[in-house]
Structure formats: C-alpha cells, structure tokens
Amino acid sequence: MKEAKIKVLARPKLKRPILIEGLPGLGLVGKIAIDHLIRSLKAKKFAELYSPHFPPIVIIMPDGSVRMIKNEFYYAKMRGKARDLILLTGDHQGLTVESFYEHAGKIIDFAKRYRTSLVITLGGLGTKKIVQRPNVFGAASSSGLVKKYQKYNIKFDRTGTQITGAAGLLLGLGKLKGIDGLCLMGETHGNYVDPNAAKAVLKVLEKILNIKLTYKELDSQSKQMKEMFKKLREIQKAPQKTETGKPLDLSYIR
Numbered sequence: 001m002k003e004a005k006i007k008v009l010a011r012p013k014l015k016r017p018i019l020i021e022g023l024p025g026l027g028l029v030g031k032i033a034i035d036h037l038i039r040s041l042k043a044k045k046f047a048e049l050y051s052p053h054f055p056p057i058v059i060i061m062p063d064g065s066v067r068m069i070k071n072e073f074y075y076a077k078m079r080g081k082a083r084d085l086i087l088l089t090g091d092h093q094g095l096t097v098e099s100f101y102e103h104a105g106k107i108i109d110f111a112k113r114y115r116t117s118l119v120i121t122l123g124g125l126g127t128k129k130i131v132q133r134p135n136v137f138g139a140a141s142s143s144g145l146v147k148k149y150q151k152y153n154i155k156f157d158r159t160g161t162q163i164t165g166a167a168g169l170l171l172g173l174g175k176l177k178g179i180d181g182l183c184l185m186g187e188t189h190g191n192y193v194d195p196n197a198a199k200a201v202l203k204v205l206e207k208i209l210n211i212k213l214t215y216k217e218l219d220s221q222s223k224q225m226k227e228m229f230k231k232l233r234e235i236q237k238a239p240q241k242t243e244t245g246k247p248l249d250l251s252y253i254r
Contacts, residue, residue: 004051004102006110012046012075014084019111019119019179020205021088023071023166027194029124029186030167032218033201034089040213043074043087049106053099054092071103073110081210086111093165104169108177119174120208121183122201123167125158126190130229134187134200139163141171141181149182152207192229195221 022034037043049071058066071090078084088107094100111119125137138154139161140146146156162168163183171181184204186197195218206213 001052004049004106007048010046014075014114016115017084017086019086019116021166021170022122023090023093025165026124026126026190027188027197029188029194029197030122032195032198033122034087038074038087041076043076045072045074047073053094053096100169104166104173108174118180119170121167121170123185124188124197125185127187128189130189131187134197136200136204137185139183141175145180152204
C-alpha cells in the first residue's frame with residue numbers, strides 16, 4: 001500500500017449529508033463525542049480508510065484475531081430532517097504532515113460523492129485548566145457561517161489560534177473544494193481524557209442538528225475523572241517522603 005485507500009462496504013442513498021468528524025486529538029474530545037453520537041443514532045458503518053501513514057501496529061480483538069488501524073465512516077438516516085449524516089471516527093490520525101493533507105483530501109473527495117456541502121469537525125481547545133462547565137469555541141470557513149452559528153452560544157473569539165490535524169484541514173481543504181466548514185472545540189485541559197468537554201460540544205451540536213441525545217454514559221465517565229483528579233490532588237498535597245526522608249517529587253503526575 002503506497003497511499004491511503006477508502007474501502008467501500010455499502011452504498012447508502014443519503015440526503016445531502018453533513019459530514020461530522022471526530023478523530024483522536026486533544027483530550028480525545030472529538031473522538032468521545034463522535035463515538036457517542038454514532039451509538040446514540042445507531043449509525044451504520046459503510047466505509048473504512050486504511051493508510052500506510054498510520055502507526056505500524058495492529059489491534060488485538062476480543063476473539064484473539066487482529067485488525068489494522070483505520071478510520072471509519074458511518075451514516076445515519078435522519079427521519080423528518082432535510083439532511084442525513086456521515087460520521088467519521090477512527091483509531092489514529094496520520095504520522096506526517098503529508099499524510100494529514102492526503103487523508104483530509106481523500107475524506108473530502110469521498111464526502112463530495114454524496115453531495116455533501118457542509119463539514120462539522122469536533123475537537124478540543126487546550127487551555128491547561130480543568131473547568132466544570134467548558135465553553136465551546138468555534139471557527140468557520142467564512143464570516144457568513146460565523147454569523148449563522150453565533151446564535152448557538154459558540155465563542156468565535158480565538159483570533160490567531162491554530163487548529164491542527166483533521167479538525168482544521170477538513171475546513172481548509174473543504175473550502176477550496178466548495179464545502180462549507182464549522183469547527184466546534186470544547187474547552188479542555190489538554191493532558192487528560194475529557195468526556196465533560198465532549199458533552200459540551202454535543203450539547204451545541206444537538207441544537208444545530210435539532211436532535212435530542214442522552215448523556216448517562218458520559219456523565220458516568222466525567223464522574224470517574226473527577227474522582228481521579230481529587231485523588232491526585234490529595235496525593236500531591238500529602239507530605240510524602242522517600243526512604244531517605246526527602247520529599248517525594250510528584251510533579252510528573254499528569
């Protein structure tokens with residue numbers, strides 16, 4: 001394999017679908033959000049992207065077999081809505097600058113086959129702070145789209161901020177190929193898995209898509225993370241000492 005390939009598993013008929021991306025990134029915000037959306041909408045897989053630019057590993061499955069690293073395309077038929085959805089999740093993004101461009105280009109071209117005219121990317125915005133009620137920051141491929149989506153309580157005030165990886169490139173390359181783009185970024189520390197920020201992003205997406213989701217699973221994960229943070233703070237505050245009697249350095253804990 002010399003370049004990324006998209007393996008088509010089915011050819012669903014979709015109504016001008018919106019492409020929504022959530023590949024691994026800061027705090028796994030986009031990944032957690034898109035996987036929750038896939039489960040909630042009972043979306044069906046219809047294509048897979050394989051690439052020689054993914055890490056050289058395979059994943060062991062529950063039955064002992066292995067599978068390749070990949071990205072996956074799901075579709076959700078939205079009854080009563082004007083548009084269906086294509087949902088993009090995956091194990092990894094690329095390892096090189098060139099692979100980011102190659103993957104994003106192939107993803108955009110694949111979405112255009114289904115007359116996609118809007119891509120929404122999901123991710124995290126690292127702030128090095130742990131907050132209980134994360135803000136959702138945004139960026140769009142035009143000032144007109146910014147005005148259109150401001151009513152959803154998205155903060156479009158991060159002038160100069162760089163959006164790396166698929167979350168940014170799908171907007172940029174999509175714009176060059178006639179596809180509108182919106183990026184939703186949940187405020188996150190950046191060093192921790194953050195289901196709370198993923199929920200904040202999904203809350204905004206709910207309003208944009210006019211759908212209703214439940215969050216029992218994400219709330220449970222958020223509770224576990226809060227308990228972990230509490231224990232780490234207690235460990236860091238405790239006067240721990242080494243066998244020599246010197247204070248124990250816990251600054252490495254993340």
